Amino acid sequence: MTDPSLRDRAVQLYDAFTHEHRDRRTLLRQMTALAGSAVAAEALIAGIAASPAAATIIDPADPRLLTEMRTGTQADKPARAYVAMLKDPATGRPAAAKRGVVLVIHENRGLTPHIQDVTRRLALDGFLAVAPDLLAPQGGTPADEDKAREMIGTVDYDLALAQARGFADELRTLPQSTGKVGMIGFCWGGAFVNRMALAGRIDAGVSYYGPAPAPAEAARVTIPLMFHYAEKDTRVAQTGDPWVAALKAAGKPVQAFTYPGVDHAFNNDTSAARYDKAAADLAWQRSTAFLHRYLDR
Numbered sequence: 258m259t260d261p262s263l264r265d266r267a268v269q270l271y272d273a274f275t276h277e278h279r280d281r282r283t284l285l286r287q288m289t290a291l292a293g294s295a296v297a298a299e300a301l302i303a304g305i306a307a308s309p310a311a312a313t314i315i316d317p318a319d320p321r322l323l324t325e326m327r328t329g330t331q332a333d334k335p336a337r338a339y340v341a342m343l344k345d346p347a348t349g350r351p352a353a354a355k356r357g358v359v360l361v362i363h364e365n366r367g368l369t370p371h372i373q374d375v376t377r378r379l380a381l382d383g384f385l386a387v388a389p390d391l392l393a394p395q396g397g398t399p400a401d402e403d404k405a406r407e408m409i410g411t412v413d414y415d416l417a418l419a420q421a422r423g424f425a426d427e428l429r430t431l432p433q434s435t436g437k438v439g440m441i442g443f444c445w446g447g448a449f450v451n452r453m454a455l456a457g458r459i460d461a462g463v464s465y466y467g468p469a470p471a472p473a474e475a476a477r478v479t480i481p482l483m484f485h486y487a488e489k490d491t492r493v494a495q496t497g498d499p500w501v502a503a504l505k506a507a508g509k510p511v512q513a514f515t516y517p518g519v520d521h522a523f524n525n526d527t528s529a530a531r532y533d534k535a536a537a538d539l540a541w542q543r544s545t546a547f548l549h550r551y552l553d554r
Contacts, residue, residue, distance in 0.1 A: 265489065266291055268520050268531060281403060304530040313370065314526065315377035320344070322380055323351060328393075332419035337393040339373045341380035342433065351433050357552025358428040358438040360421060360459070361388035362446030364525075367398030367405040371527045372443075379441070382545045384552070385433055389424055391417045391449075409445060417449070422458040437552040441544060442467060444522060451500070454478050461551035463544045466493050466521050469500030481510035483547045485540045490521040514543065 267288065274284040285299075292300075317324065324341045343352040359379050363372045368390035379386035392398045394416060395408050425438040439461040442450040447467020454462050455470065455477050463483045482504065486497055497513075504511040516523060516536040523533040524540060 263291065265520075268489075313374040313377075315374055315381060317373070317377070319377065319381075321346075322377060324377065324380075331389075331423035332416055334394040334416060334420065335397075336420055336423075337368070337390040337397055338424065339368060339376055339388040339390075341373075341377045341386045343380060343383070353433075355435045356383055356385045356433060357435050357548060358425075358431070359384045359386050359548055359552070360424060360428075360438065360440045361386055362421070362440060362442030362449045363388065363391065363398075364443050364522075365406050365409040365445040366402045367392045367409070369398065369402075371525060375441075375443075378541075379545070384439075384545075384548065385428070385431070387424060387428060389421060391420065394420075414452070418452060418456050421449070421453060422456065425458045435553060437461075437554070439463070439548045439552050441465070441548070443524060450482075454480055454482055461548060463547060465524055465540070466490055467497075468493055469496040472499045472503030475500065475503035475507045475509065478504060478507075478509050481547070481551055482512075483544060484511070484513040485524075485544070486513065486515045487519045487521050487523050487536075488515055488517045489519060493521060512543075512547065514540065516540065 270284065270287050270291065321344060322341055323344045324339070326337065326339050328337050330336050344350070345352045361372060361376045361379065363369065368388055372388050376386045376388040390398050391412060392405065392408050394413070399405055428434060429436050429438050437460045440450050440453055440459045441463040443465045444467060447464035448469070449467070450462040450464040451467060451469050453459050455474055457479070459480060461481045465485045466487055484497065484501060486494060501511060501513040516533070519533040519536045520531045522528055522531045524537045526532045526537065
């Protein structure tokens with residue numbers, strides 16, 4: 258995908274497919290018209306789509322970590338979450354030092370291996386990291402990402418918020434916790450961070466390229482927020498820019514960054530065409546410093 262204009266148009270088509278509930282047949286037809294053949298279209302799609310086979314950054318069996326998938330109930334419905342924390346090498350038990358808790362909210366594909374990898378990265382950066390599967394009430398995240406997106410479209414948002422609040426309330430009381438809970442979310446999860454900032458029960462939030470609420474709701478926000486946006490992501494900017502402006506006008510503690518020349522999902526290293534390492538690394542450094550500032554004390 259060497260032609261920048263071809264690449265950008267392909268990314269726009271794929272973004273519309275994933276966020277506007279278009280069917281895959283329509284996507285393939287549009288990509289074929291763009292690329293000139295069905296074979297070239299499939300190659301374009303493969304370069305943009307997240308790949309479950311992509312290498313992880315932190316090995317699931319990393320000896321420095323304790324990880325597990327926990328199941329139970331929240332808000333009287335099935336709940337599931339991936340948990341990662343530092344391990345005491347001498348005892349094999351959780352490290353003794355108290356740490357801020359970070360809830361990791363997934364994209365519109367659900368609790369994928371990529372989001373689990375992000376959770377492990379946060380644990381290695383000194384947090385008690387927990388990634389809820391907000392599709393658990395519907396049976397959990399399926400392997401088929403198209404099916405996962407369909408399920409996301411039918412999520413009971415009030416239930417999802419109630420489950421997230423339940424996780425936050427439980428986690429802040431753990432002996433390993435400082436008592437502070439933050440949240441970081443990507444795409445659909447970035448929008449979810451905004452809603453949690455309005456609903457309460459978290460102490461700080463980081464939103465990556467998530468659609469935003471109406472600016473009139475800014476006065477309800479009571480926690481510090483950080484936003485990461487992509488310059489080419491005009492869809493999210495339509496709501497994100499007015500939201501940030503309203504938060505600043507209301508005197509809320511907000512930091513917002515737009516990364517030049519990058520696309521929506523620039524943090525997702527499993528999407529070869531959209532991942533931008535320089536932007537992702539800088540956003541990660543900013544995010545972890547921000548979360549440590551508000552959760553470590």
